[in-house]
Amino acid sequence: xxxxxxxxxxxxxxxxxxxxxVFLLLLLPGFFxxxxxxxxxxxxxxxxxxxxxxxEEVNETNLDIVEGTIATxxxxxxxxxxxxxxxxxxxxxxxxxxxxxPDLNDPSADAQxxxxxxxxxxxFLSPSEIIGDVLETEMDRIFDxxxxxxxxxxxxxxxxxxxxFPTFLMTLVIFFAFTYVPYNLKTEAAVLDRLRVEASxxxxxxxxxxxxxxLTVVPIVVFxxxxxxxxxxxxxxxxxxxxxxxLVFLLVSTVSSTVMxxxxxxxxxxxxNVTAMLGVVALSALAFPLGFFSSLRTTVxxxxxxxxxxxxxxxxxxxxxxxxxxxxxxxxxxxxxxAAVVALEGSIIYYRRTS
Amino acid sequence: MDxxxxxxxxxxxxxxxxxxxxxxxxxxxxxxxxxxxxxxxxREYGSVLAVDDLSLRIGGGQYHCLLGPNGSGxxxxxxxxxxxxQPTAGEIRVPDIVVGCGFQTPNFxxxxxxxxxxxxxxxxxGATDWEWNRTVVEELRLNRALDRTAGDLSGGFGRKLxxxxxxxxxxxxxxxxxxxxxxxxxxxxxxLEFLEWYVEQGNTxxxxxxxxxxxxxxxxxVTVMHQGEIAFDRRREEMTLPxxxxxxxxxxxxxxxxxxxxxxxxx
Numbered sequence: 001x002x003x004x005x006x007x008x009x010x011x012x013x014x015x016x017x018x019x020x021x022v023f024l025l026l027l028l029p030g031f032f033x034x035x036x037x038x039x040x041x042x043x044x045x046x047x048x049x050x051x052x053x054x055x056e057e058v059n060e061t062n063l064d065i066v067e068g069t070i071a072t073x074x075x076x077x078x079x080x081x082x083x084x085x086x087x088x089x090x091x092x093x094x095x096x097x098x099x100x101x102p103d104l105n106d107p108s109a110d111a112q113x114x115x116x117x118x119x120x121x122x123x124f125l126s127p128s129e130i131i132g133d134v135l136e137t138e139m140d141r142i143f144d145x146x147x148x149x150x151x152x153x154x155x156x157x158x159x160x161x162x163x164x165f166p167t168f169l170m171t172l173v174i175f176f177a178f179t180y181v182p183y184n185l186k187t188e189a190a191v192l193d194r195l196r197v198e199a200s201x202x203x204x205x206x207x208x209x210x211x212x213x214x215l216t217v218v219p220i221v222v223f224x225x226x227x228x229x230x231x232x233x234x235x236x237x238x239x240x241x242x243x244x245x246x247l248v249f250l251l252v253s254t255v256s257s258t259v260m261x262x263x264x265x266x267x268x269x270x271x272x273n274v275t276a277m278l279g280v281v282a283l284s285a286l287a288f289p290l291g292f293f294s295s296l297r298t299t300v301x302x303x304x305x306x307x308x309x310x311x312x313x314x315x316x317x318x319x320x321x322x323x324x325x326x327x328x329x330x331x332x333x334x335x336x337x338x339a340a341v342v343a344l345e346g347s348i349i350y351y352r353r354t355s
Numbered sequence: 356m357d358x359x360x361x362x363x364x365x366x367x368x369x370x371x372x373x374x375x376x377x378x379x380x381x382x383x384x385x386x387x388x389x390x391x392x393x394x395x396x397x398r399e400y401g402s403v404l405a406v407d408d409l410s411l412r413i414g415g416g417q418y419h420c421l422l423g424p425n426g427s428g429x430x431x432x433x434x435x436x437x438x439x440x441q442p443t444a445g446e447i448r449v450p451d452i453v454v455g456c457g458f459q460t461p462n463f464x465x466x467x468x469x470x471x472x473x474x475x476x477x478x479x480x481g482a483t484d485w486e487w488n489r490t491v492v493e494e495l496r497l498n499r500a501l502d503r504t505a506g507d508l509s510g511g512f513g514r515k516l517x518x519x520x521x522x523x524x525x526x527x528x529x530x531x532x533x534x535x536x537x538x539x540x541x542x543x544x545x546x547l548e549f550l551e552w553y554v555e556q557g558n559t560x561x562x563x564x565x566x567x568x569x570x571x572x573x574x575x576x577v578t579v580m581h582q583g584e585i586a587f588d589r590r591r592e593e594m595t596l597p598x599x600x601x602x603x604x605x606x607x608x609x610x611x612x613x614x615x616x617x618x619x620x621x622x
Contacts, residue, residue: 187466194462194520197437197454198480355440 020268028275035282037296044127046298047291049074050085050094054114057102062143066100069138073131075291075298089116089154090325092311095124095289098135104143111145119155120318122163124289155319156233165234166241166314167286169223173216173245174306177252178277181212182260182270189265201261201348209253216249217242233318240316240323247333248309252280254340261347286310305336389450390414391436391528396445398431398583405431407583408445413561414528418554420570421563422606423580429563430459432580433532455526459533459563461517465506469497469516472505473523480524491522494549496542510537518546528559535569543569568603579606581613 014021051067067076077094079085085097097116103109113135117128128151136149188195188204195204224236235241256273263269285301301307308329315321323330391413398406406428413419413436423429434440435447437456463472477488492498495515500508505516514537521529535543551573554560562570579586586609594605
């Protein structure tokens with residue numbers, strides 16, 4: 001046995017797989033290194049918070065002062081009313097609503113700020129206590145009135161395991177769609193010519209996506225069973241949650257199938273899909289609310305449909321939220337799915353033309 | 356082959372255009388047969404010209420052999436006809452008839468059993484004549500492998516399964532790319548007999564191969580490809596071979612001549 005010959009074989013083999021190796025050893029590390037820049041802070045400094053006047057007597061100047069002050073530790077969003085702020089809280093557009101009281105400039109008055117947070121957003125419950133304390137201290141220092149801050153938790157307070165249930169389920173669905181579906185599609189390569197002659201690539205992919213979308217109900221049922229077993233107040237089988245999860249699965253599977261077809265069912269396609277999965281899971285803010293780690297992470301998350309799907313799934317599972325609350329986001333998800341289907345068809349046409 | 360299964364139309368009369376052909380071996384269109392027609396078809400892969408301005412008609416109930424050395428463009432031609440590859444230039448017209456195909460690299464689901472493969476593809480192509488499907492399995496001697504996982508099959512059985520999947524839909528025109536690859540002698544003889552019978556039923560069998568010896572006795576027509584072009588295209592009876600020379604030898608001589616190599620120089 002000649003080690004030199006074997007090493008030589010590895011070298012030639014590597015040259016033949018240069019693209020995969022470049023992807024794996026150069027692009028992938030570069031991607032991960034690049035991804036690290038979105039994790040800059042341990043404390044949440046950019047959490048979106050609504051600033052709302054408690055009533056019509058609150059003047060604009062005081063709202064400006066409050067907004068400017070809390071901007072050092074949150075990302076404030078000025079809203080016109082408490083109702084508007086609470087509606088944004090329901091959609092996780094903000095994670096807290098600060099209701100600004102009147103009479104802040106009256107030294108004889110007692111002015112009470114109200115910090116409203118959602119009991120289902122568990123990772124923000126502890127930070128919100130600190131924010132409440134800071135709010136009270138800072139506002140009392142700035143304004144003439146005797147300022148206090150009261151923290152109000154909307155909805156039932158969930159435990160961390162309960163909060164993580166929708167996160168884990170969404171992650172699992174994304175994992176399934178980005179790994180098993182492409183892997184399964186790759187196995188079709190052995191019979192692809194016959195399938196293309198006897199059927200069509202479109203019908204093969206469509207049947208596959210339909211079948212696996214149906215199978216996705218299984219892990220949802222498993223999660224529901226686990227929730228019952230552990231006594232968690234989580235409705236994994238809520239129709240809105242199921243619809244959202246299946247939509248996400250279909251969307252991601254369509255994207256991963258497109259990648260596989262563009263890569264001509266190669267191993268490169270599998271690598272690209274795994275990388276995409278890691279990126280999507282890490283950047284969709286599925287576990288930690290926006291505002292944790294960096295504002296860049298917030299920007300990236302808001303570009304991903306999975307971020308919005310995560311909120312819908314969490315809200316329907318943990319809070320029993322109505323799908324109507326998220327009609328625009330659902331429409332956006334369906335729009336993304338249609339765009340993905342168009343891209344998939346484009347990849348099939350490209351495959352056909354370049355075969 | 357069961358005795359009764361060979362009953363059918365008179366072979367001579369059943370071969371459609373087999374009753375007549377043009378001087379170049381092209382089938383004569385009698386108005387009742389339908390043909391796959393290639394008209395000035397070219398296929399380039401980068402700088403490689405795999406098929407060069409090729410015109411050909413396939414059909415008419417002929418037992419038609421496409422012959423050529425490795426790399427002559429036979430498989431590309433098959434893929435063009437099947438629509439698996441798009442021509443760079445020219446046109447391919449496929450009539451509304453059933454076209455089947457056996458691939459050079461057998462195509463089936465390796466993780467399914469033979470039986471499941473047949474069932475799946477029977478469903479896909481609507482091959483619900485289970486009596487026929489059983490006949491195909493028997494003729495290809497696949498019975499004892501029915502419940503084996505296709506991926507575990509030997510090369511020969513894999514070939515048989517691929518052929519079975521091609522035959523279950525009873526194609527009017529059957530395209531076979533190197534169908535004898537990996538088959539043992541007994542299976543080869545059985546398949547050749549089956550193909551001959553299949554043509555006698557009025558169907559067209561178009562076989563791409565680089566070895567014509569096994570088919571030689573029963574062919575209606577031979578088309579030889581060389582470097583992407585048709586070297587010659589003749590009906591079998593138009594080829595007057597010396598008694599001691601086989602079609603295979605004639606074809607080899609023709610190719611060597613085209614390549615400017617004296618056959619004697621190989622001695």
